[in-house]
Amino acid sequence: xxxxILKRLVQLIPVLFLVSFIVFFIIHLIPGDPxxxxxxxxxxxxxxxxxxxxxxxLDDPIYVQYFRWLKRTVQGxxxxxxxxxxxxxxxxxxRYPATIYLAVSALVLGTLIAIPAGTVAAVKQxxxxxxxxxxxxxxxxxxxxxxxxxxxxxxLGLYLGWFPTMGYVDPSLDLAAFLRHMTLxxxxxxxxxxxxxxxxxxxxxxxxxxxxxxxTARAKxxxxxxxxxxxxxxxxxxGATTAIGLHIGRLLGGSTVVETVFAWPGVARLVLEAVYAxxxxxxxxxxxxxxxxxxxxxxxxxxxxxWLDPRIRLE
Amino acid sequence: MAKTVxxxxxxxxxxxxxxGAGRRTLEALGVILRNRLATLGLLIVLATCFTALFAPNIxxxxxxxxxxxxxxxxxxxxxxxxxxxxxxxxxxxxVLGTRIAMRVALGAVLLAxxxxxxxxxxxxxxxxxxxxxIMRFVDALLAFPGRLLAIALVAAMGPNFFTLYLAxxxxxxxxxxxxxxxxxxxxxxxxxxEAARMTGESELRILFLQVLPNCIAPILVLVTLDFAxxxxxxxxxxxxGLGFPPPAPSxxxxxxxxxxxxxxxxHVAIFPGLAISLTILGFNLLGDGLRDVFDPRQYEV
Numbered sequence: 301x302x303x304x305i306l307k308r309l310v311q312l313i314p315v316l317f318l319v320s321f322i323v324f325f326i327i328h329l330i331p332g333d334p335x336x337x338x339x340x341x342x343x344x345x346x347x348x349x350x351x352x353x354x355x356x357x358l359d360d361p362i363y364v365q366y367f368r369w370l371k372r373t374v375q376g377x378x379x380x381x382x383x384x385x386x387x388x389x390x391x392x393x394x395r396y397p398a399t400i401y402l403a404v405s406a407l408v409l410g411t412l413i414a415i416p417a418g419t420v421a422a423v424k425q426x427x428x429x430x431x432x433x434x435x436x437x438x439x440x441x442x443x444x445x446x447x448x449x450x451x452x453x454x455x456l457g458l459y460l461g462w463f464p465t466m467g468y469v470d471p472s473l474d475l476a477a478f479l480r481h482m483t484l485x486x487x488x489x490x491x492x493x494x495x496x497x498x499x500x501x502x503x504x505x506x507x508x509x510x511x512x513x514x515x516t517a518r519a520k521x522x523x524x525x526x527x528x529x530x531x532x533x534x535x536x537x538x539g540a541t542t543a544i545g546l547h548i549g550r551l552l553g554g555s556t557v558v559e560t561v562f563a564w565p566g567v568a569r570l571v572l573e574a575v576y577a578x579x580x581x582x583x584x585x586x587x588x589x590x591x592x593x594x595x596x597x598x599x600x601x602x603x604x605x606x607w608l609d610p611r612i613r614l615e
Numbered sequence: 616m617a618k619t620v621x622x623x624x625x626x627x628x629x630x631x632x633x634x635g636a637g638r639r640t641l642e643a644l645g646v647i648l649r650n651r652l653a654t655l656g657l658l659i660v661l662a663t664c665f666t667a668l669f670a671p672n673i674x675x676x677x678x679x680x681x682x683x684x685x686x687x688x689x690x691x692x693x694x695x696x697x698x699x700x701x702x703x704x705x706x707x708x709x710v711l712g713t714r715i716a717m718r719v720a721l722g723a724v725l726l727a728x729x730x731x732x733x734x735x736x737x738x739x740x741x742x743x744x745x746x747x748x749i750m751r752f753v754d755a756l757l758a759f760p761g762r763l764l765a766i767a768l769v770a771a772m773g774p775n776f777f778t779l780y781l782a783x784x785x786x787x788x789x790x791x792x793x794x795x796x797x798x799x800x801x802x803x804x805x806x807x808x809e810a811a812r813m814t815g816e817s818e819l820r821i822l823f824l825q826v827l828p829n830c831i832a833p834i835l836v837l838v839t840l841d842f843a844x845x846x847x848x849x850x851x852x853x854x855x856g857l858g859f860p861p862p863a864p865s866x867x868x869x870x871x872x873x874x875x876x877x878x879x880x881x882h883v884a885i886f887p888g889l890a891i892s893l894t895i896l897g898f899n900l901l902g903d904g905l906r907d908v909f910d911p912r913q914y915e916v
Contacts, residue, residue: 311754318755322764329771442896444847446854447870447888450877458878553760557851561874571763572855575770583770587763594760 378585388585399566403551409490418501440495466563500543504536545601653904659897667717676704687880708864720845726784731791739799761786798830839902
């Protein structure tokens with residue numbers, strides 16, 4: 301196990317390098333001049349412009365800039381926002397909790413829907429329950445998040461007035477208001493996750509129910525309920541770990557669409573704001589950090605998967 | 616060839632099921648229903664392709680002329696799906712939006728296939744260090760969060776067809792490479808490959824003319840599902856304002872423009888969303904159906 305983890309960590313090095321490379325160079329393709337962004341609307345003369353450009357190191361060749369950036373990044377220094385002049389790291393740290401709260405609630409909601417729905421669909425295959433669960437899954441897959449968000453805002457927000465349609469309240473200030481604001485975005489992301497995971501769990505359950513151990517367990521007189529919940533479901537969940545894990549990775553990166561529609565101040569919207577504002581350092585730092593989170597979560601899920609199911613030899 | 620065999624055995628199994636009683640009949644119902652859904656998917660996909668191809672002949676109004684006195688009108692015989700905030704005909708704009716969505720999806724899928732399939736084929740067929748190098752590259756690509764990459768690419772290179780093909784297509788490369796690699800691995804041990812080798816065919820010819828045609832089924836399933844994904848990403852990007860700029864009749868953009876007026880005129884936020892969902896649903900149903908047909912193992916009990 302330790303050997304496996306070490307091996308995966310070593311394999312991570314080229315991935316991280318590639319990630320940093322992609323992030324740096326894509327961002328430098330963006331048209332627009334960061335020096336002008338920094339100077340803003342103020343009038344400035346040529347000399348100020350050149351001086352600032354030199355100070356920021358933007359007149360060096362691009363590979364020099366890349367290695368300088370990489371060196372600083374490895375030391376934990378992501379630079380300063382061109383717009384707010386604040387450290388990028390602090391900005392991200394400030395925005396991350398909102399994304400994490402939403403990710404966790406979507407994960408809980410998604411799992412709470414997917415596990416019963418997928419199990420019932422498989423156990424009662426080809427009954428109305430199965431079709432209902434599969435219909436829900438298809439709905440979740442076909443309806444894009446941003447449209448579901450608009451529909452929920454329209455229905456539950458504007459017409460019924462049950463939930464606020466946008467905005468964020470810090471949980472330490474007013475927990476109830478925080479939860480009310482989070483409901484609609486959490487439903488959107490939870491549905492998105494539940495739709496794919498339900499199908500996974502159903503497929504895994506169907507696979508498991510066919511296996512010999514189920515027949516043996518039933519033959520020796522174990523009640524069906526016990527067979528299903530104690531044995532089959534447990535094994536199916538192991539199979540579904542990858543699907544759930546993939547979603548955790550995605551959720552922790554934040555959903556740009558959902559955070560935009562609901563004006564949720566998370567990291568995904570930070571990326572978009574940085575794109576619009578041509579704020580290179582913020583964009584670079586955030587994309588890099590999100591990519592690292594994604595890679596890290598996927599690694600943890602793989603390790604967990606192997607730990608849960610020792611039959612899998614991933615080497 | 617592989618297609619007909621799979622379909623034939625699928626039908627045989629179906630007949631067996633219908634012959635059974637009780638639970639088995641219900642199961643057969645499920646299979647038929649699934650096939651019905653696949654048929655529905657095929658119909659939706661065909662209708663979408665038709666709309667995209669003949670869009671200029673279908674539209675009823677000019678998609679760009681603003682007519683403010685007629686803004687936010689509900690559906691009527693004059694405007695089938697009503698008008699938007701600028702008084703433009705929503706039906707016309709949705710029809711033209713089909714064209715944008717399908718063109719972007721087609722480009723993105725072709726790009727992913729054109730890069731992913733040869734990579735996977737080379738990886739599976741050559742094995743050894745070629746396999747290791749290619750798979751490491753594919754893993755690295757897979758490790759990068761796709762949506763983020765698409766946003767970064769579009770932001771960097773500006774919204775045009777090529778950027779969208781690249782931004783959306785690049786995400787698909789790993790899945791094609793992996794699936795084709797797996798298929799090639801299982802195919803290359805078969806006797807027909809040995810036979811072809813004995814007749815003196817070059818390895819490259821064997822790979823492209825003998826082995827790859829036998830890997831078409833999983834590629835076809837992926838292509839269908841990928842279309843749905845590409846349409847989803849295109850509409851998300853244009854919803855975020857990163858796709859084609861206004862007044863392009865892109866579905867995502869139409870929804871984004873509708874956001875402020877939903878309470879006043881819900882139809883502006885409903886019809887474009889329906890178009891997106893229906894299209895995605897169609898490709899998904901077809902993809903699922905194809906997978907069922909190509910993989911009759913699923914019906915075994």
